[in-house]
Amino acid sequence: MGAINNKNTFTRSHQPMNNNPVHIVTGATGGIGSAIVDRLIESGVSHIVLACRNQDRAKAMIDRLSPCNVTLTAMQLDLESFDSVINFVMSIRERDMAVDTIFNNAGTMPGTMKLTADGYESATQTNFLSTALLTQMLLPRIVNGGAIVFTTSMTRHIAKLRTDWKQHAITHHHRFTTYGRSKLMLTHYALDLACELxxxxxxxxxxDPGIVDSGIITLGNPVVDKLSDKFFRPLISTPAQGAAPAINAANSQLTGQIFTLNHCTPIPESYLRDPLHSIASEAVNDALAISTSEAMQ
Structure with missing residues (x-):
């Protein structure tokens, strides 16, 4: 039987709980996230944390996967909220979980500008700032030799770094370029973190999963979405194919790489020569300082 450990955690275990490092998958109930979980189960990992905003969907997913011989734990995580990130990390610490791998899979590509309670455009906070903040706060829990995987996007090629990135995302929101900038900043941050760790x-x-048949490509236009479902979706990658680069990235002994379905290439060295390269890590450090201060109050 499943057991409610607290209001934010649900675990179903088919083997004794142990101290083996966990694999964390954010956005685990989505298309690619669910496929990542399936691949991890197939590989025989012992414990997977489903870090999700929708706990009902996470629990239903655990029930569906319940025959597997893996401990599955659903934990509340809403990347539109720094408080939620802090609470998630505190739960990991309280349960004394060591972390083997973090799959930073969750993302959003809203068609209209949405401001979070923390004062950021939602895609910017979800895809970049909160994802990076989560990772930074979990660094002490990650075992030496572990892995961190960030989901980037081909849309990073259509965006540029800006010193006014926070305000520009709010005042000049565009579905693809705002999303692309959030992924570009995340990739710049990943390069710095690879060197640090x-x-x-x-x-x-x-x-970089490419274009995948998932909810994120639904544009909200009934006519366009219907045509897309009929003519476009059958030609793009399945969620299982979209998950493959993330699994390969986690299993590789390389670091500082971008994995696609069939290739891997280093994160471009040109990033380091970009005069604005440092703004990504600086933004993360600022968010970390504020969040750490608030968590200690």
Whole structure:
């Protein structure tokens, strides 16, 4: 039987709980996230944390997967909220979980501008700031030799870094370029983190799943979406194919790479020469300082 450990956690276990490091998958109930979980189960990992906003869907997913010989734990995580990130990390600490791999899979591509309670455009906070903040706060829990995987996107090629990135995302929101900038900043941050964590043997890679048949490509226009479902979706990658780069990124002994379905290439060195390269890590450090201060109050 499943057991409610607290209001934010649900676990179903078919083997004794142990101290083996966990694999965390954010957005685990989505198309690619669910496929990542399936691949991890097939590989025989012992414990997977489903870090999700919708706990009902996470619990239903655990019930569906219940015959597997893996401990599955659903934990509340809403990347539109720094408080939720802090609470998630505190729950990991309270349960004394060591972390093997973080799959930073969750993302959003809203068609209209939405402001979070923290004062950021939602895609910017979800895809970049909260994802990076979650990772930074979990660094002490990641075992040496572990892995961090960030989901990037081909849309990073249509965006540029800006010093006014926070305000521009609010005042000049565009579905694709705002999303692309959030992924571009995340990829710049991943490059810095790969260098920082190399002495611990922690590999930091990006996964670019390409265009995948998932909810994120639904545009909200009934006519366009209907045509897309009929003519476009059958030609693009399945969620299982979209998950493959993330699994390969986690399993690789390389670091600082971008994995696609069939290839991997280093995160471009040109990123380091970009005069604005440092703004990504600076933004994360600022968010970390504020969140850490608030968590201690």
């Amino acid at each position: 190399a002495p611990r043997g922690i590999r930091v890679n990006c996964s």
